[in-house]
Amino acid sequence: MKFFASFVAIGLFAGFSLAQDTVQTAHVTLRSEGDDHSYPLAVPADGNPVLTYSTLPIQRIDAPDFNVLEACVIETPGAKNLSSTIAADGVTQQVVIDPPQAVTSITCQGTCVETYGSCFGPDGQYVGACCNGLCIASKCKPWNIGSQA
Numbered sequence: 346m347k348f349f350a351s352f353v354a355i356g357l358f359a360g361f362s363l364a365q366d367t368v369q370t371a372h373v374t375l376r377s378e379g380d381d382h383s384y385p386l387a388v389p390a391d392g393n394p395v396l397t398y399s400t401l402p403i404q405r406i407d408a409p410d411f412n413v414l415e416a417c418v419i420e421t422p423g424a425k426n427l428s429s430t431i432a433a434d435g436v437t438q439q440v441v442i443d444p445p446q447a448v449t450s451i452t453c454q455g456t457c458v459e460t461y462g463s464c465f466g467p468d469g470q471y472v473g474a475c476c477n478g479l480c481i482a483s484k485c486k487p488w489n490i491g492s493q494a
């Protein structure tokens with residue numbers, strides 16, 4: 346289901362990016378093990394790589410306002426597996442890099458829907474993937490919605 350949704354989202358990104366005249370920006374924080382010397386990076390979702398110029402081994406990337414795992418390419422010197430998790434605040438999605446290593450660049454493309462925005466329009470048309478959460482009943486909800494009473 347999740348993979349199907351991502352697949353649909355990628356197909357629609359292509360169409361939407363033509364109509365969209367404002368480019369979204371992914372404001373990420375690259376975190377090392379132990380969070381020492383972690384650093385922020387702003388990545389406009391215009392398809393151009395943003396170089397980090399850093400050799401700090403990165404374990405997690407905070408992605409509070411863009412669906413980085415699906416819509417960005419994270420370049421590293423070595424092989425890796427990427428997965429997603431939620432930070433201790435219960436809201437911020439993170440990309441987990443296994444094994445931790447330097448990130449040389451991040452490239453993002455497409456658009457996403459902000460939390461509480463509409464992921465489906467009034468006529469039921471798909472608007473886009475949620476930047477940081479789940480599309481439930483046509484609205485992007487925070488990841489922790491299921492754990493709230």
Ligand SMILES: *[C@@H]1O[C@H](CO)[C@@H](O)[C@H](O)[C@H]1NC(C)=O
Binds near residue numbers: 424
């Ligand atoms: C990625 O995960 C697969 C399956 O668990 C594993 O076989 C592979 O070694 C992992 N690759 C890296 C670079 O960790």
